[in-house]
Amino acid sequence: MSTPKALQQPLTLKLASNAFLIFWLLLAVFPLFWILAMSFKSPVDAFSSSALDVVIGPETLSRGNGLSALDIIFGVVVLWVSARLAMRWLMPMAAGDGLIQRVFSWLVACLGFGLLFVAVFFFLLPWVLGPLNDIAGPLGRPVLGLTTEHYNAVWVENExxxxxxxxxxxxxxxxxxxxxxxxxxxxxxxxxxxxxxxxxxxxxxxxxxxxxxxxxxxxxxxxxxxxxxxxxxxxxxxxxxxxxxxxxxxxxxxxxxxxxxxxxxxxxxxxxxxxxxxxxxxxxxxxxxxxxxxxxxxxxxxxxxxxxxxxxxxxxxxxxxxxxxxxxxxxxxxxxxxxxxxxxxxxxxxxxxxxxxxxxxxxxxxxxxxxxxxxxxxxxxxxx
Amino acid sequence: MKFRTFAMFVGPSIFLMVLFIAAPLVSVFLQSFQITQPVVEMQEVETCTAGFLTQTCTTETKTVPKLDEFGNIVTTTEWVGLLSYQRVLQLDAVGAAISSGNWGDILNIDFWKALRFTLTFTLITLPFVIGMGLAIAMVVNNATKSMKGPVIFVSLLPFIITPVIGALSIRWLFYGDGIVTVWLEALFDTNLSVAANGWAVEFLMMFYRVWHVAPFAFVIFYAGLQTVNQDTLESAIIDGASRFDRLRYVIVPHLMPLIVFITLIHLMDAYRAFEEVVGFSSQAQRITLQWLTYDLLQPDDAGNRAISRASASAMLTMIGIVIILMPPLRRTWRDHKGG
Structure with missing residues (x-):
């Protein structure tokens, strides 16, 4: 469908419109992104006055908690693939007749998917990437500080x-x-x-x-x-x-x-x-x-x-x-x-x-x- | 549908609403005229401390709560009329403030402070929510088709997030040496302390509310924009209406029922604001009416809850709800009689 000429927008309006859209998206997501970034850093980095330090986390990195470029690439690929699979497969998996059976089978499918994801992401991936990082040279060197100690403290120690x-x-x-x-x-x-x-x-x-x-x-x-x-x-x-x-x-x-x-x-x-x-x-x-x-x-x-x-x-x-x-x-x-x-x-x-x-x-x-x-x-x- | 079948369908829901909404409402209304206190007795207690030659003894009368045979504190309930209301409103202090000319003193009383903030909060955020929602909806409507899904996903996040957490996530950006405060300090070359400044906190609370509710307005306006009559738009163009005229005379009137709907929902919700006070820890500076009741319901240091004063403040809060609901209810009633 082509828009009639009279309805077409001048370039400035289009630019302004897209600029506002980007502004809103940043506004919507920034506070959430920021707490996510902070939660994975050591306290010195998390409350650093330099934004770059909060994202990269040099202090966290120097304590030996970090991800290499290789880790990041593999991690992102696994996350993306599992998100795609979840969206494509999980909804139709609600099989069976009747409400209870469908909800039940769906819950089972979700749980199974979750367990599989945890197994691959937290156990299989580090196990594979450990040796890979050693032989990959500069790609295998940690570049992004990241620590899960706070999650550990919250979930395990503070129950x-x-x-x-x-x-x-x-x-x-x-x-x-x-x-x-x-x-x-x-x-x-x-x-x-x-x-x-x-x-x-x-x-x-x-x-x-x-x-x-x-x-x-x-x-x-x-x-x-x-x-x-x-x-x-x-x-x-x-x-x-x-x-x-x-x-x-x-x-x-x-x-x-x-x-x-x-x-x-x-x-x-x-x-x-x-x-x-x-x-x-x-x-x-x-x-x-x-x-x-x-x-x-x-x-x-x-x-x-x-x-x-x-x-x-x-x-x-x-x-x-x-x-x-x-x-x-x-x-x-x-x-x-x-x-x-x-x-x-x-x-x-x-x-x-x-x-x-x-x-x-x-x-x-x-x-x-x-x-x-x-x-x-x-x-x-x-x-x- | 026969009445019996109707009753069977609706019965459980009515039962829940009567038991957990209507009954508490009545009991709160009654409680606001009553005060339940522990019965106290005066006891003469002689305390002696060892002294030289003779003991030094002092007798004093203490008030001791009376206990029943199981060791529980005996309580009485009295009808006290409007005493609890008087304690919440503190009209004599208000009168004193007015007669002495220090109008500002009224805002030192918790209830009036809360009322002032709740009203400004509700009324100032309203136009921003509607404006932001409309702007985002038009901009998203304008975006390329493949972008719309992800954009809606991101836009929904502030709305779906737990209110307390949302408020906290903004608080952490500003309070102390939060990153945005650092940026602002660098920009204006000053030293800022956001948490200590009541007006800055008030602004942040409003900012959070707009951030949180604008996506809701956006989704509704966006759905409304899909049903704008294209023929009307085209005839407006033929009649020479500029872009702004089209927005002003075609799109906004089309969205008017939705604007009314969002206004109503926003007035109801912003008037009940509560999570902001928790998230921004603003109880020293800015409180809302609902937080006032919540605070009275929390056990104090001695473990007592000020139930009667809480009930009175709850009933006073209700007056505002009634005022907000009056116009839509009257409209519904007219529609019902007419239709």
Missing amino acids: FWRNFSNSLIVTAGVVTISLTVGTLAGYGLARSGSNLAFWILVIALVFRALPPTVLVAGYLPAFVNSAEILRPWLGENAPTLYGQPLAVIAVLASINQPFTIWMLRSFFQNIPTDLDEAARVDGCTHFQAFRWVIMPVMWPGVITTGLFSFLLAYNDFLVTSLLLDQSNQTMVPAIAGYFNRETTTTDQVEAVAAAVSITAPLFLLVMVFQRQIVSGLTAGAVKG
């Missing part, structure tokens, strides 16, 4: 993996509950034109605007004293809900509900009612029509909404920091502990490494699910 597994439990729980409950409600609301449905949606919109602290102020006294409050019903087994991951899952899933049902409702509305009616004519009940006719075509909507539930639970600071105690804290509040006590520069770089560790899964998420995220963002908006 960040505990926080990671807590995050995993909380997010998995929130996504499961809010999707199960939300899909049912979203379908019901999309297919019912009643006044009641309208009012439920309006009230949900009001709930969507509530600041979470308002709600947490309501939970805290009840959760702290829940053992006494629930004793008449549950007897001696009444749990103290404060500090329980399960309680936090329920809270986050509920706070998430207004958003979830609005989004799923707009996806369900895109599915023609003729489908339900055909199924009903063939003798399905509403539930059967929902389960066997609508759900199979609702896949993209459910995945997208699931992504946003995941983000909400994974990124949450406020609710988890107030309702969980030290022993089962999730990752994001745990990092506050790092930068509050950052006294030495080593502590600071460890905080940076922890921050990068939290960001890495999100980075992968955008890479795999970019299309779904964009469609989710526009789902609610374009209809107004």
